Amino acid sequence: MVHVIATLTVKPEMKSELIGAAKDFIVATRQEKGCIAYELFESTIDPNKLMFVEEWESAEYLPIHSKADHMKAFGRVAVKCVDAPVQIQIITAEKVEKR
Numbered sequence: 001m002v003h004v005i006a007t008l009t010v011k012p013e014m015k016s017e018l019i020g021a022a023k024d025f026i027v028a029t030r031q032e033k034g035c036i037a038y039e040l041f042e043s044t045i046d047p048n049k050l051m052f053v054e055e056w057e058s059a060e061y062l063p064i065h066s067k068a069d070h071m072k073a074f075g076r077v078a079v080k081c082v083d084a085p086v087q088i089q090i091i092t093a094e095k096v097e098k099r
Contacts, residue, residue: 001055002090003056008050008051017077025074026040029065034056036056037053038055041053
C-alpha cells in the first residue's frame, strides 16, 4: 500500500475554481484501478493550502494515474490556480519520498 499527499498552494482568488474542477476529478480518480481512497482537504493552518490525500493498492498505479485523461484535464485548471510548485510526498512502509 502507498499513500500520497499532494499539497497545492492556491491563489486565493482561484480557490473556488480549483475546488470546482477537483470535484469531477476526484470522482473519476476514485474509479481508477488500484485507488482505495482519494480526498481533498483544506489546511487548518493556511486556508490557501489544499491537500489531496490518496491511498493506492501499490505504487505501480501512480504512473497510470498521472497519465489519465482526467488528471491532464485537472492539471490544465490547476496550473492557473496554484501559486507555487505542487509538493508531493509518497509514503510507503519503507520510506517517505518528496518530489
